[in-house]
Amino acid sequence: MPYLVECLKSVEAQTLSADRIEIVAVNDGSTDGTGEYLDTFAARSPIPTRVIHQENSGGPSGPRNVGLAQARGRYVFFLDADDYFGPEALERMVAMGDRNRTDVVLGKVVGVNRGAPQSMWGKSLDRTDVFSSNIKFTLSAQKLFRRELLVRHGMRFDESLKTGEDALFTLEAYLRADGVSVVADYVCYHLVGRDDGVHVTKSGSYTLRFDSARALMKLIEEHVPSGAKRDSLMIRPFLITLLPQFGPGFLKQSEKVRRHKLELAKPLMDAYWSTGVARRMKVHERLRLHFVAKGREDLLDGLLAFLRDKKTPQVYGGSDGRTYLGYPYFRDRDAGIPDSVYAVTTREMVSADRIQWPMSGRARLVRGLRRRAGAVLRRTIRRPARAVVVPAVPPAAPTMDEAPKQLAA
Incomplete structure (x- = not known):
């Protein structure tokens, strides 16, 4: 909070219709009112929303794995609670994946009060792979993944890693995918730098x-x-x-x-x-x-x-x-x-x-x-x-x- 409010607003503002979206929200032991807000949101949102409350796991891998296990859609997207979508993000990424039958879709990312990857957004790519492009330099989890790919290979985030767990997951998906698409002509994802400077990748020992x-x-x-x-x-x-x-x-x-x-x-x-x-x-x-x-x-x-x-x-x-x-x-x-x-x-x-x-x-x-x-x-x-x-x-x-x-x- 209060980043979560803007995050969920951006999901409700999607041009992809509400009946094509589901939200699985994992409250990982928050103590700032997040749990109460999620319950209120789920009760009134037109988007089907399931809220899972659990004790704090100490990292992002556990909550992502819980959410992935609950997901039912053809695609999954791991949206961090302090970031937000561009209004057409899901519509454009799903259309790109469907049109090209690719297993992973990258939507252009920009930073808000922080840096963001840049070298892979030169142009949109209908179909590429990790060897033919610069996508290896963006291994965060904020991608659209075909869920069948993840289920078929039993892919999960490594909960033993406290940083870089998303890089491991995403690179494996790139390597196993039947093609990767890149949406570079529209800002799909806003990567937010928090005002308090708290960020999981900044914490922990070298x-x-x-x-x-x-x-x-x-x-x-x-x-x-x-x-x-x-x-x-x-x-x-x-x-x-x-x-x-x-x-x-x-x-x-x-x-x-x-x-x-x-x-x-x-x-x-x-x-x-x-x-x-x-x-x-x-x-x-x-x-x-x-x-x-x-x-x-x-x-x-x-x-x-x-x-x-x-x-x-x-x-x-x-x-x-x-x-x-x-x-x-x-x-x-x-x-x-x-x-x-x-x-x-x-x-x-x-x-x-x-x-x-x-x-x-x-x-x-x-x-x-x-x-x-x-x-x-x-x-x-x-x-x-x-x-x-x-x-x-x-x-x-x-x-x-x-x-x-x-x-x-």
């Missing part, structure tokens, strides 16, 4: 972030064979969940916390860090995780100080035609870091934050990328039995809103 990363990496390993597709998904837990634990704030933390974070990261780096994942990152991201993987806390500190001070790396052209960014320890013999860790990738070119490109360096990079594209084109033309493939610009890099600042805590 160890919960490692628990979340571990679970997501294990899921990817179980569902996707090793190779380029797995690497393209592994970028998400590394970039969004693990990397923020080793941001500039790491410099201020106690030696005990720093040591513990490196200990927690080691088995994850040993099991899942690979060249295929590394090359999908920007140089400063890749370099930080390289130092973590090697257990080089001393080098990590130097790089983090460089980033904290907002310094700009120099651009170097190599005799191999590649372009390198001169972050700390580049070609430092004592550090012994391979040049490849500093090599610029296509993603760095598309989203070159923190870098003020000298014209000569930028031109050299563009020429290098064009040469590589031309070489691939020539090779494929010489093999007429195969399709011609020219490297495309990858999807836009995730924004800072997709790597919440609270994860760096």
